[in-house]
Amino acid sequence: MDLQQRINAFVKLGDFLSQFTKEGIKKKDNIPHNDLFFDGFNHQLKLAHEHNGWFKKENILFALEGWSNQLNNKLINQWLEKYQFKIETPKTIAIIMAGNIPLVGFHDFLSVLISGHHVLVKQSSNDKHLLPFLAKYLEHVEPEFKGRIQFTETKLEKFDAVIATGSDNTARYFEYYFKGNPSIIRKNRNSLAVLTGNESEDELKALSEDIFRYYGLGCRNVSKLFVPTDYNFDAFFKAMYDWNPIIHENKYANNYDYNKAVYLMSEFKMLENGFLMLKEDESYSSPIATIFYEHYESKEDLKETLQEKNEQIQCIVSNGFVNDEIKFGQTQLPNLWDYADGVDTISFSLTIC
Secondary structure, three states: OEEEEHHHHHHHHHHHHHHHEEEEEEOOOOOHHHHHHHHHHHHHHHHHHHHHOOOOOOHHHHHHHHHHHHHHHHHHHHOOOOOOOOOOOOOEEHHHHHHHHOOOOHHHHHHHHHHEEEEEEEHHHHOOOOHHHHHHHHHHOHHHOOEEEOOOOOOOOOEEEEEEEHHHHHHHHHHHHHHOEEEEEOOOOOEEEHHHHHOHHHHHHHHHHHHHHHHHOOOEEEEEEEEEOOOHHHHHHHHHHHHHHHOOOOOHHHHHHHHHHHHHHOOOOEEEOOOOEEEEEOOOOOOOOOOEEEEOOOHHHHHHHHHHOHHHHHEEEOOOOOEEEEOOOOOOOOOOOOOHOOOOHHHHHHOOO
16 A cells, blocks of 8 residues: 555545534535445444543534544645655554543554554543544545554554553653653643733633633643733633633533632632632643643743743743744644654654664
8 A cells, every 4th residue: 555545545534524523513425435434423422422521522523623624635745745655564553542632642543554554552441432433434445454453452462663642650651661662652741821911802712722622631732821920810811701601511610619629728829710710830730620820020031941841841822932832722723743742753653664
């Protein structure tokens, strides 16, 4: 199977996913194997939410629409044009996936297969319904994928390299267990926003998407704010207001109530609006329904601080602060070439010969 066949298969997968969007689910004509897969995948969405209450249908559809928008000929070829694909003997790359947001491991899955290797997937128990079904679709639109995709719930065996995503604690286990294999081991990372007080209402409303999408569970969700010493949070809270219905969702509300009780009993100072709490804290990883913040006096000093903390940071949301910043509202809409932790999984895959 050559590269163009692999690209064509993922483009067809993108077309299939285009039927599942935030605006609704609508069956289209001329989608290959749609009679076999459309209703079945719709059922998988239901199962995914029933199995994991954090996987609200709206959020699953948001993820699917994002992937549909990326899986087209133009963007895939733009992504891959700088690489040389010369794999003569495919290897097996194992992927240990996280399960914090829907299809969070799909980019690794795509990178390994598009490179020409075989993939062995160990999914999180929190997200086990969607990807196997999409893998079956790939095998139908491109039969040569059959035998190249394997899922396992047991111990990983017979692989040549590994990509593993987990917490700082599990990363230490991964590093020990896979020390004899080429590997990418990902640890905890968090995203932050740098505000100046000059943001427009539209920018702050866009920031609310970076904060609340997926309930803040993703590493690309903003969990920390850096604000000037005299920053007034009134405009910030006003811009967050459209997300207030989130407090009526039980899992989120339970976390909000619990964390608020902890802060009050500990006599921590905080700001809150009934569905989001702001707590001054030097940590980068905040609990659900909470955003940590710190004040800064100098942008240059802040840049130095963030550079020192680079290994803890996934994204920086700002306007004119750093070169590789993310625009407000865009953290959960990465491009194909936006690699997690800045580690190029295509280059990694192409070195496994």
